[in-house]
Amino acid sequence: MALHFTIPIFIPHLACPFQCVFCNQKHISGTTTPMSLTEITQKIERNLSTIHHEGATVEVGFFGGSFTCLDIDKQKQYLEIVQPYIHNRQIDSIRLSTRPDYIDEAELLFLKEFHVKTIELGVQSMNDDVLKASGRGHTALDVICASKLIKSHDFQLGLQMMVGLPGDDADTCMHTAQMILSLMPDCVRIYPTLVIQNTELEDLYLEGKYKAMTLEEGVDRVAPILKLFLDNSINVIRVGLHPSEEFDKGGKLLAGPYHPSFRELVMTKLWYDELCKIPISEHKDISITVPTSDYNVAIGFNASNRNYLKQQFRRVRFLKSDSLTNFSYHVDYC
Numbered sequence: 001m002a003l004h005f006t007i008p009i010f011i012p013h014l015a016c017p018f019q020c021v022f023c024n025q026k027h028i029s030g031t032t033t034p035m036s037l038t039e040i041t042q043k044i045e046r047n048l049s050t051i052h053h054e055g056a057t058v059e060v061g062f063f064g065g066s067f068t069c070l071d072i073d074k075q076k077q078y079l080e081i082v083q084p085y086i087h088n089r090q091i092d093s094i095r096l097s098t099r100p101d102y103i104d105e106a107e108l109l110f111l112k113e114f115h116v117k118t119i120e121l122g123v124q125s126m127n128d129d130v131l132k133a134s135g136r137g138h139t140a141l142d143v144i145c146a147s148k149l150i151k152s153h154d155f156q157l158g159l160q161m162m163v164g165l166p167g168d169d170a171d172t173c174m175h176t177a178q179m180i181l182s183l184m185p186d187c188v189r190i191y192p193t194l195v196i197q198n199t200e201l202e203d204l205y206l207e208g209k210y211k212a213m214t215l216e217e218g219v220d221r222v223a224p225i226l227k228l229f230l231d232n233s234i235n236v237i238r239v240g241l242h243p244s245e246e247f248d249k250g251g252k253l254l255a256g257p258y259h260p261s262f263r264e265l266v267m268t269k270l271w272y273d274e275l276c277k278i279p280i281s282e283h284k285d286i287s288i289t290v291p292t293s294d295y296n297v298a299i300g301f302n303a304s305n306r307n308y309l310k311q312q313f314r315r316v317r318f319l320k321s322d323s324l325t326n327f328s329y330h331v332d333y334c
């Protein structure tokens with residue numbers, strides 16, 4: 001499989017006309033001022049100098065803010081920086097993230113001209129009450145209309161959802177996941193809601209009006225959603241916030257299910273649920289053959305699944321198979 005690289009450019013809060021209760025992009029991206037055009041060029045150059053893989057695809061990703069909310073000249077400035085690299089084939093395409101209510105036909109035609117290939121929409125929820133309680137300023141219908149328009153113009157569609165927003169629960173989250181699935185995105189990101197300093201959610205949390213999920217609750221809430229997407233061959237490109245130095249240093253995250261290996265924890269839980277189905281026999285040795293790609297998560301974070309099985313069997317061995325996929329496995333007793 002060809003390697004794929006994304007050079008991320010964060011444009012925190014630039015031009016975003018809203019203030020979602022959970023969002024402080026300045027803190028999440030770990031930077032307080034937007035990068036200048038010169039700094040963006042330097043970052044692209046720096047990244048390109050480290051990519052030496054034949055046949056690799058490379059894209060520039062504008063993340064963090066709401067790209068299409070920028071005035072058109074600013075959008076053009078950003079996109080123009082990348083064009084020389086696209087023309088000399090060092091970069092293949094551009095991806096960007098934005099809001100569903102800032103997509104229309106004219107915008108899409110404009111982005112096409114500049115080799116934008118992938119548009120990611122911040123959906124967050126497909127429940128209008130949750131969207132309202134979260135200060136999103138758009139509706140579920142906006143997501144449906146924008147997604148259809150993006151696909152009809154042959155862009156790759158990415159959809160980002162959150163779990164644990166004010167007013168949502170396991171059912172509304174699953175409904176959001178099912179609605180997202182029905183829009184047939186090319187990729188999905190799933191983020192558990194975190195309480196970050198200097199957000200409205202911080203006030204709600206400190207006033208006792210918002211209860212943050214524990215790590216265990218977050219993992220349990222996300223697990224069936226991730227399974228739904230994987231079972232339907234949706235490419236889930238991220239689960240949980242990217243480990244950032246800011247968070248690891250502490251101070252900006254107040255509460256919520258943050259873990260640097262959040263996806264691994266969720267996959268461990270999904271594999272635990274599968275392995276619990278194996279009939280117990282403490283007198284037997286057992287070999288479990290799992291998909292090669294899932295070998296580590298089947299054994300579990302900190303080998304927790306293997307340790308669980310060791311309580312039920314005399315000896316436990318995990319084996320890899322390239323021919324198995326998506327939570328399928330073989331059990332051999334000896």
Ligand code: SF4
Pocket residue numbers: 013016017018019020023024025064065066099122
């Ligand atoms: S729309 Fe995006 S950038 Fe704007 S406040 Fe909400 S999450 Fe933050």
